[in-house]
Each structure stands twice: as structure tokens, then as C-alpha cells.
Amino acid sequence: MxxxxxxxxxxxxxxxxxxxxxxxxxxxxxxxxxxxxxxxxxxxxxxxxxxxxxxxxxxxxxxxxxxxxxxxxxxxxxxxxxxxxxxxxxxxxxxxxxxxxxxxxxxxxxxxxxxxxxxxxxxxxxxxxxxxxxxxxxxxxxxxxxxxxxxxxxxxxxxxxxxxxxxxxxxxxxxxxxxxxxxxxxxxxxxxxxxxxxxxxxxxxxxxxxxxxxxxxxxxxxxxxxxxxxxxxxxxxxxxxxxxxxxxxxxxxxxxxxxxxxxxxxxxxxxxxxxxxxxxxxxxxxxxxxxxxxxxxxxxxxxxxxxxxxxxxxxxxxxxxxxxxxxxxxxxxxxxxxxxxxxxxxxxxxxxxxxxxxxxxxxxxxxxxxxxxxxxxxxWTPAAGAVDFVELRRPNYGLSANCDAEGPFEGRADCRSARTPRWLIWGDSYAMHLVPGLVDAIGSNGLVQATKSSCGPFPGVTPVRPELGEGHSFAPPWIAQCAAFNASVLSWLTRHPEIDTVVLSSLLTQYLDAPKYELQRTGEGQRIRGGDAMAAAALKDLRTTVQRLTAMGKRVVFIAPPPSAPFDIAACLEREQAGRWTLGATPGCAIEADEDLHRRAAEHRFVTELSEPSTTATVLRFEPQLCRGDRCDVTWDGVPLYRDAGHLSREGSRLLLPPLLRSAGLAEQVRDRR
Structure with missing residues (x-):
């Protein structure tokens, strides 16, 4: 044979x-x-x-x-x-x-x-x-x-x-x-x-x-x-x-x-x-x-x-x-x-x-x-009275999709909630998701949005993923675009003294997760590697930014990212509502507080250090509102608070932001929507 x-x-x-x-x-x-x-x-x-x-x-x-x-x-x-x-x-x-x-x-x-x-x-x-x-x-x-x-x-x-x-x-x-x-x-x-x-x-x-x-x-x-x-x-x-x-x-x-x-x-x-x-x-x-x-x-x-x-x-x-x-x-x-x-x-x-x-x-x-x-x-349409999860899970760019900047910040008209806003929000998508609630909370004070996906308010350092080829986020030319965007926000603020409050927010993970990211110093090309070095550089940069804004006469608020889950919370809630086949869900799709604390330990440490008296910014966290015991809420009165694993839904933002600001004495007259 x-x-x-x-x-x-x-x-x-x-x-x-x-x-x-x-x-x-x-x-x-x-x-x-x-x-x-x-x-x-x-x-x-x-x-x-x-x-x-x-x-x-x-x-x-x-x-x-x-x-x-x-x-x-x-x-x-x-x-x-x-x-x-x-x-x-x-x-x-x-x-x-x-x-x-x-x-x-x-x-x-x-x-x-x-x-x-x-x-x-x-x-x-x-x-x-x-x-x-x-x-x-x-x-x-x-x-x-x-x-x-x-x-x-x-x-x-x-x-x-x-x-x-x-x-x-x-x-x-x-x-x-x-x-x-x-x-x-x-x-x-x-x-x-x-x-x-x-x-x-x-x-x-x-x-x-x-x-x-x-x-x-x-x-x-x-x-x-x-x-x-x-x-x-x-x-x-x-x-x-x-x-x-x-x-x-x-x-x-x-x-x-x-x-x-x-x-x-x-x-x-x-x-x-x-x-x-x-x-x-x-x-x-x-x-x-x-x-x-x-x-x-x-x-x-x-x-x-x-x-x-x-x-x-x-x-x-x-x-x-x-x-x-x-x-x-x-x-x-x-x-x-x-x-x-x-x-x-x-x-x-x-x-x-x-x-x-x-x-x-x-x-x-x-x-x-x-x-x-x-x-x-x-x-096909969902049952009457069910949550419209298609609408809930739609991208939330804030005031407009155009506010996810592709170029330098210019304060464009469709990224303002009033002709002459007094508040500005600056950061990545975790700043975008705060916008619906901030607009409700500050009302006639008006808000202008300065945001770019994945690009946090860190003018001196930019996150990098070395393994990615050109054309992706965290790789050239995005790295230069993020640095230029942040520089343009600072420059714009120096020309607009009418802005009296600046809200900063970011996921933070892309600045702290050493196994996945590195940081690059703006204008130098020097790379920063290792969790401790990255955290120190990011914290120093954010504090420097806060000092610069304070020197301009602006009040600075940093809003930390909310508790998150290692799964899509909104998708889990939808499957639960529809009775679809589901694997690996927590009861009620809730966030496990200890798991979140362990998984995002670097982010929690960063926010804690930022909260020290040496920082002149007001630091706000969602945990007191959402977490009780070993679980953190993902719904209030049947309303889903999240649109994915960590971003707030529009209605979640409107429910959470007014009482959060009021707790810090920043918006005494805002209406509580809950």
C-alpha cells in the first residue's frame, strides 16, 4: 500500500x-x-x-x-x-x-x-x-x-x-x-x-x-x-x-x-x-x-x-x-x-x-x-412596558456625536448647552456619560463639552499600547492627536475667563494598567513603564493641571468613574428581562463591590490619593450613592443606570449627578429626579 x-x-x-x-x-x-x-x-x-x-x-x-x-x-x-x-x-x-x-x-x-x-x-x-x-x-x-x-x-x-x-x-x-x-x-x-x-x-x-x-x-x-x-x-x-x-x-x-x-x-x-x-x-x-x-x-x-x-x-x-x-x-x-x-x-x-x-x-x-x-x-418589537434597551444602549457622546473630538478643541456651538456657558467638562468617554446629568444639574449656568474618546484630561502624558499598529487608538497618530487635543483645551480655557467651573473625568485605566499600557510624556517621546511609575506620573500631571486651572481662577471638580462590572450590565439586564439564555450572571446583574475594588485597585488608589488635602480639586465618587454592603446598585426603581459595563446610561446620569453635586454643595438648587 x-x-x-x-x-x-x-x-x-x-x-x-x-x-x-x-x-x-x-x-x-x-x-x-x-x-x-x-x-x-x-x-x-x-x-x-x-x-x-x-x-x-x-x-x-x-x-x-x-x-x-x-x-x-x-x-x-x-x-x-x-x-x-x-x-x-x-x-x-x-x-x-x-x-x-x-x-x-x-x-x-x-x-x-x-x-x-x-x-x-x-x-x-x-x-x-x-x-x-x-x-x-x-x-x-x-x-x-x-x-x-x-x-x-x-x-x-x-x-x-x-x-x-x-x-x-x-x-x-x-x-x-x-x-x-x-x-x-x-x-x-x-x-x-x-x-x-x-x-x-x-x-x-x-x-x-x-x-x-x-x-x-x-x-x-x-x-x-x-x-x-x-x-x-x-x-x-x-x-x-x-x-x-x-x-x-x-x-x-x-x-x-x-x-x-x-x-x-x-x-x-x-x-x-x-x-x-x-x-x-x-x-x-x-x-x-x-x-x-x-x-x-x-x-x-x-x-x-x-x-x-x-x-x-x-x-x-x-x-x-x-x-x-x-x-x-x-x-x-x-x-x-x-x-x-x-x-x-x-x-x-x-x-x-x-x-x-x-x-x-x-x-x-x-x-x-x-x-x-x-x-x-x-x-419585531419588545413587549409593551419593557425597557427599550436599544435606546438605552445607544452611544452617549454627550451633547452631540461631534463632541467626540477628532481635532483640537474649539468650543463648537453644538457642544454647548447655553450661549455663554460657565461650566466645562473635560475628559474621555467617562466625561461624556456625565453630560446629561450635568446639564440637568447646572441648568442655566450652561455647559461646554471638551471630550475625546480614550483621551483623559492629562496634558503631560498620553497612554500607549505598544503592540498596536498605526491607525488604532493608543498608537500613532492617535498619540499625537490626544496630546494636541489636551493642549488645545488648556489654551482655550486661558482665553475664556467666563468658565468658572471645570469638571475633569476619565476611566483612568488606560493611564494605570501597566500590563496593557505605557505612558508617553508629551513632547519628549519618553516612555513610562510599570504600575507605580505610571500612577505617579499620572497623579503628578493631574495635580499640575488642577493647579494651572486654579491659578486661572477656576473651581475644579474631579468625578471618579462609577463602580463597574467585568460584564455588560445593560446586556445582562436585557437578557434577564427577556428570559434569554444567560451564563455567568450575578443575581440581578449587580456589581460585586469587593470584586470591583480588587479589579480596579489601581484606579481606587489613584482617586484616594487625589482626594488628599494637598489637591485643590473637589473629588466626587459614586460609591456612597450606589454601594451598600457587598453589592452596588445597577438600577434605581427599575431604571437601568448603566449602558454597558461601566458607562452610565443617559437616565442613569440624570438620576445620579444632581444629588452627587448637591452633596458637595456645588448645585444646591438642582432637582432630584429619583
Whole structure:
């Protein structure tokens, strides 16, 4: 019995020839990395690079298929797109339909509405654009989106829509030159765009096409590299290439933080080396990997909706006695069973059954039914009298979304509650969430809002996350933008003596959490590392800021962040109200005071030290209002006080701020809304 499995060289493969076994192994490695990453297994921090492997393989196979058809003068746009539809849509539609059916029982309403948009995006091959628009500081966590993984399928489908025309209308001898040029342009766009908008660079075709383009270039050059000398070199490079595919996703940060970036380029080139080999066999012991590769598309489709629904159900505190990692492994195991059924029962037979007009009718009908199902989910409304959690959980930017500054502070009109305000609030999103209550509390005194997400009122230091690539918060150019914003606030205050009270507020975590962040001194580039050093630098900077403001004749108030939970409080309350499947919840979704004190020990110490008599600011805390014994309230008279794990809801802000200010003698006449 032979100990190898036969494969078909790329140059001779036809539409009916089985896929090369080595390519199926590549697919298996790719999907296994993705599963390990999504299951958050140790040693898979770069498992997302499995998608980059898929991109190169897809570009190689599709371009090879089109090129062979063109050389044989038998290419047809209708046949190509029909084959793609039969290959991709039936299994995808099955997953979309089941996800929509499960959504009312597994997803909260905000996530359901996001799912509707994602479903329509999937049907229109535009889910990457939809997900790009759903990203942002205040948007729902990506791990809660059941169709998040469809972004890569949409990107591939967009490439498939454009590639045939590019090849058909380019002379045969110039096709590889055209693809090289487009690949280089895409790579250049990535380098230019990523520092400005890392999210767009991640999701959109112009900055990801270079990965598929590498595969396309390989397909056109495969025959030229089929000679003994070239194949000898490729065989010598094969083992290093496999080593890179197995090692780089385990520790991508070693070669660079940005994604897509150096790590993606390395695994892409390694994949291309392996694709260009024309070896006729692979070891027989790799047969299980070949089978996983056969079902890799179904496995990719199925696994993430299961994990996302689990993440929606898990509101997550360890003291509840549940272990999320066990549930994740169970979801992955279930995904394997369901994927096998989807591959055998839907994916494989559909390629042969859904042909001709009848097949087109079935696919069109499926598209319409899923679109209508998404519309029905959108029209569903909560029971009368229930809390409207969609409205409650909407982003709270304060007076206006424009008050989440992108540039220097200018005191714009839509960030004022009165023509000539006397109060100013300065800080990050934990200053934004105070605005509704402050406006109620100070009334005709008026408020002007100076806020920027993640950027606290610390002009002398800025938080940094070294592992993040350019274009993200806490990485260039955001670091310079945050420092410039804070400098502009101080400058504006010196020109506006009518402001008599300045309220400062921040989450503080980004200035104190040493394992995750560093601090950079403004104008120097010097980094501060270590919890004690960071706390000392941040405290000194804030005290200096308070002294500067006091010297301007302004009263300074620092409002500490409220107690928080290691889970989304509003999501927990919504699941409790709706009776949805919930894991890891505390009774009543309450905050455990001791857990909060332990988890945010650095923040509590910072606020305590700031409260010392040497500080001229008035320091206010929410704990006396909210915490009694070992629990802190998350509702008052049935009204949710939080919109997520730590930000106050609008109504929560209005309930808490007036009595908080009055307790300090800052607003004696304010109305108590409770």
C-alpha cells in the first residue's frame, strides 16, 4: 500500500479534477488556526492569519481556473459566476437562515439589529463594508456579531466579481504584469491608509487585494516555474514555508504589531511557495487534514455563529462557577459535527443539483426568503412596558456625536448647552456619560463639552499600547492627536475667563494598567513603564493641571468613574428581562463591590490619593450613592443606570449627578429626579 496521496498539478487541473491534496492541507491549517484563535486557545494569538492563508489560496485557484478557460477559449462569465454561486451560496444560506431563526432567543435587540444589517450585507457581498461601519469605540463588541466572519467571504466575492473582467480584457502576455501592478498598488494603499484608519484598511478590498493578488500572480506564473530548477528551489523552501505557517501565527507580534502587516506578508509568501510546487504526493498520514480541508468552508461558516451566540449568553463573572473556555471548546466541537453535515448534506450536492434555470430559481428564492427573514427580525418589537434597551444602549457622546473630538478643541456651538456657558467638562468617554446629568444639574449656568474618546484630561502624558499598529487608538497618530487635543483645551480655557467651573473625568485605566499600557510624556517621546511609575506620573500631571486651572481662577471638580462590572450590565439586564439564555450572571446583574475594588485597585488608589488635602480639586465618587454592603446598585426603581459595563446610561446620569453635586454643595438648587 502506498504511503502517499496523489495530487493534481495546477497546470493540468481541470474543473472536474479533485483539488490538490496539499492545497486542502493548506486550507485545513488555515481553518484550524482560525478556530484556535476564536476559541482563544493558548498559543494561537495570531490565528487570524489563517484568513490570510485563505486569501492567497483563493486567488491562486480562481485565477488558475479562469486562465485555463481563457487559454482553451471556453471561458464564460455566466458559467463562472454560476459555478461560484453553486459553490458558495447554498451552505452560506443555510447558516444565514439558522442564525436568523436562533437570533430572538440568543441575541439582545441591539445585536439583532446589527445582525439584520450583516445579513443584508452578506446577501449583497458587502458584509465587510457593513462591519467596517459597525466598528468604533461605542459600537457592539465584535465577538457578539454572529456574521462577523462573513467579512472575508464578502471581500473574496468582490475580488471574484472584478477579476474575470480584468483577465478577459487584458492581453494574455500582459496579464501577470497587470496583476503585479494592481498587487503593488494595493500594498501601497495599505501602507498609506492603515496609519489613518486601521479599521478601513482591515476590512476593505483596496487594502487587502494584494493578498489575493499574490495568489493570482502565482497562478499565472505556475507553468513558468514548473521546470526542474525552479521546482528544486521550491522543494528546498517547502519545509521553511511550512514552519513559518505553523510558527508565525503562534507569535505574530515578534515580526510586527500591525495587521495586515509583516506577519500577514510572511504567511502569504510561505503559502505561495507551497502552492507553486507541483509535487505529486503528500504523506498518507495527512489524510485527516485533507478531509478537514475538504470541509474547511463549512467549518468556517458554522463555527463563528455558535461562538458569537455563546459570547452573547455569557455575561461573565468567574464567581458564578462557570468556565467559559469549556463552553468555547464545546461550541467548537459542535461546529465540527454541524460542519460535516453541512458539507455532506448541502455544500457537495448543491454544486451538482443547482444547475440551469431551476438552480438559479432556487438560489434567487433563497436570497429573497433570507432577506425577508431579516426584515421580519427588524420589525419585531419588545413587549409593551419593557425597557427599550436599544435606546438605552445607544452611544452617549454627550451633547452631540461631534463632541467626540477628532481635532483640537474649539468650543463648537453644538457642544454647548447655553450661549455663554460657565461650566466645562473635560475628559474621555467617562466625561461624556456625565453630560446629561450635568446639564440637568447646572441648568442655566450652561455647559461646554471638551471630550475625546480614550483621551483623559492629562496634558503631560498620553497612554500607549505598544503592540498596536498605526491607525488604532493608543498608537500613532492617535498619540499625537490626544496630546494636541489636551493642549488645545488648556489654551482655550486661558482665553475664556467666563468658565468658572471645570469638571475633569476619565476611566483612568488606560493611564494605570501597566500590563496593557505605557505612558508617553508629551513632547519628549519618553516612555513610562510599570504600575507605580505610571500612577505617579499620572497623579503628578493631574495635580499640575488642577493647579494651572486654579491659578486661572477656576473651581475644579474631579468625578471618579462609577463602580463597574467585568460584564455588560445593560446586556445582562436585557437578557434577564427577556428570559434569554444567560451564563455567568450575578443575581440581578449587580456589581460585586469587593470584586470591583480588587479589579480596579489601581484606579481606587489613584482617586484616594487625589482626594488628599494637598489637591485643590473637589473629588466626587459614586460609591456612597450606589454601594451598600457587598453589592452596588445597577438600577434605581427599575431604571437601568448603566449602558454597558461601566458607562452610565443617559437616565442613569440624570438620576445620579444632581444629588452627587448637591452633596458637595456645588448645585444646591438642582432637582432630584429619583
Amino acid at each position: 502506498s504511503d502517499t496521496l496523489a495530487t493534481s498539478p495546477a497546470s493540468s487541473r481541470t474543473a472536474d479534477t479533485p483539488l490538490r491534496a496539499d492545497i486542502q492541507i493548506l486550507r485545513a491549517v488555515a481553518v484550524l488556526w482560525v478556530l484556535a484563535y476564536h476559541a482563544q486557545l493558548p498559543g494561537a494569538t495570531g490565528g487570524y492569519l489563517g484568513v490570510d492563508i485563505f486569501f492567497v489560496v483563493s486567488g491562486f485557484l480562481i485565477t488558475g481556473l479562469i486562465q485555463r478557460a481563457l487559454l482553451q477559449d471556453r471561458f464564460s462569465f455566466a458559467a463562472f459566476y454560476g459555478r461560484r454561486a453553486r459553490r458558495l451560496l447554498p451552505a452560506a444560506y443555510g447558516v444565514l437562515a439558522l442564525t436568523l431563526l436562533a437570533a430572538p432567543w440568543t441575541l439582545n435587540r441591539s445585536e439583532q439589529l446589527d445582525l439584520v444589517s450583516q445579513t443584508w450585507g452578506a446577501l449583497g457581498f458587502a458584509n465587510n463594508i457593513v462591519l467596517w461601519q459597525q466598528t468604533g469605540y461605542f459600537q457592539g463588541a465584535s465577538e457578539l456579531k454572529p456574521l462577523l466572519h462573513f467579512w472575508s467571504l464578502a471581500l473574496e466575492e468582490q475580488y471574484y466579481l472584478l477579476l474575470p473582467a480584468l483577465l478577459v480584457f487584458t492581453r494574455s502576455s500582459a496579464r501577470w504584469v497587470m496583476l503585479v501592478a494592481l498587487t503593488v498598488v494595493s500594498g501601497a494603499l495599505l501602507l498609506l491608509w492603515q496609519p489613518q484608519d486601521a479599521s478601513a484598511a482591515f476590512y476593505l478590498l483596496p487594502t487587502r487585494a494584494w493578498e489575493l493578488g499574490l495568489g493570482s500572480i502565482g497562478a499565472l506564473l505556475a507553468d513558468r516555474l514548473a521546470g526542474p530548477r525552479a521546482q528544486g528551489l521550491l522543494r528546498a523552501l517547502a519545509w521553511p514555508a511550512w514552519a513559518l505557517l505553523l510558527l508565525v501565527p503562534a507569535a505574530p507580534q515578534v515580526v510586527g504589531a500591525a495587521h495586515p502587516g509583516p506577519a500577514a506578508a510572511i504567511v502569504n509568501l510561505a503559502t505561495l511557495v507551497l502552492l507553486l510546487r507541483t509535487s505529486a504526493s503528500v504523506p498518507r498520514w495527512t489524510q485527516p487534514l485533507v478531509r478537514i480541508g475538504d470541509a474547511s468552508y463549512a467549518l468556517y461558516l458554522v463555527h463563528w455563529p455558535l461562538l458569537a451566540m455563546l459570547h452573547n449568553a455569557w455575561v461573565g463573572v468567574a464567581s458564578a462557577g462557570n468556565h467559559l473556555w469549556v463552553w468555547r471548546l464545546g461550541a467548537v466541537a459542535l461546529a465540527g459535527v454541524l460542519a460535516a453535515g453541512l458539507h455532506v448534506g448541502v455544500e457537495r450536492p448543491a454544486k451538482h443539483a443547482l444547475t440551469g434555470r431551476r438552480g438559479a430559481a432556487w438560489l434567487i428564492s433563497g436570497t429573497v426568503l433570507i432577506a425577508l427573514g431579516a426584515w421580519a427580525l427588524k420589525l
